[in-house]
Amino acid sequence: MVRKTKEDAELTRRRIIDAARAVFLARGVSRSTLEHIASHAEVTRGAVYWHFKNKTEIFHAIREQVFLPLIDRMDDTLTIQGNEDPLTQIENSLCDTINELNENIEMRQTYEIMMIKCEYVDEFATVLQQILNNCSNITEKIQLAYERAEAQQLLIGKNNPRALAVDTHLFFSGLLHMWVKDFDGSRFRFQATDLIKSHINLRRK
Amino acid sequence: MVRKTKEDAELTRRRIIDAARAVFLARGVSRSTLEHIASHAEVTRGAVYWHFKNKTEIFHAIREQVFLPLIDRMDDTLTIQGNEDPLTQIENSLCDTINELNENIEMRQTYEIMMIKCEYVDEFATVLQQILNNCSNITEKIQLAYERAEAQQLLIGKNNPRALAVDTHLFFSGLLHMWVKDFDGSRFRFQATDLIKSHINLRRK
């Protein structure tokens, strides 16, 4: 067939990734075949094998496309010294992520795939470790914010920042899971930001 | 071969379920074949097909074996009017579940399968709805406990029981996920009950 220019090739690469995301979402990662992905991208398996070694590589490509930018963003909102107080910073950071999920379809779908359309065995087991490491980093950032809040005497009672940070992280982790599973939005999605606010307010003096 | 008595047959049924749990855990649900399960149970696929229609039915058998009793237990500890105050009741209920996870291998493995070794598509999609419904029920029970706590003026600040209950549920949901993913126990398992206590203490006057 027609040999493509480099830009054309990069475009088909992206189309394969997009197709894979859709197929993974609909059929789960395991049940998705390269033929499914190829035909959804309107190419042949030959094209897929040209761009990716196998299904696992496509999976990682999807993941990196969405998660790496997200982590950077969370880092930013939590670290940058804005004019908000630390508690509001945490609140905004979490709300920002929820907003991204609402607005960014690719991110929403990727989250759903990672959470409930993938089995973390063999080649995928390493991804779990990466996820845990990200969690540690985020928790640390939250902890630093809580320490600043403590220094500014914004916190209620005598809670230590570490415990508060872990509690917040677990809360948010649970919220993300429920947000994803709440397909019709009737249980969690509609009130996600409210839940975040009341979670933070619980710590405010 | 040898025809078995009814008790023998029931025993092989359980051995198939046990084998399936082990195989699902090791290979993920999708990659587990009935041959894997059969040979691990030291029977042939014929035996498996005799007892179960297909892999999905085995999956449900595993799930029901563990989850139904658990939900009952949580209901009990949250509903029964003991001599503890409502907040301690909630705390104990959550800690009990964590203790069960620590002590009950089958339950631990089943949780792990449901959370990170299963893709919720097609036949498995309905399970997600069941999980969400259970979550609703548990949240309601927690809310009732918080309402009693409020009536007894045990709560700090002016938080409404509903928001507290959802917050607690999301926290615990996140904790369970992390508990399961924390294989070596270095991140969450060792401090799970402490996290629960400080979560509850955050609400105590």
Added chain:
DNA sequence: TTGCTTACATACACATTTGTATGTATATTA
């Protein structure tokens, strides 16, 4: 004790996937 049913084991036929090998037309480059 006979006959039917149970609790499996064995065998078969079919459909799927996968990786690779090979073909090919066109961009790119020297």
Added chain:
DNA sequence: TAATATACATACAAATGTGTATGTAAGCAA
């Protein structure tokens, strides 16, 4: 402009898994 590498499509071989059909020996009821 000739040679080469690129970006795929096509074809092939092998393995794997599934459901079902059939076989069979022993339990159980009459």
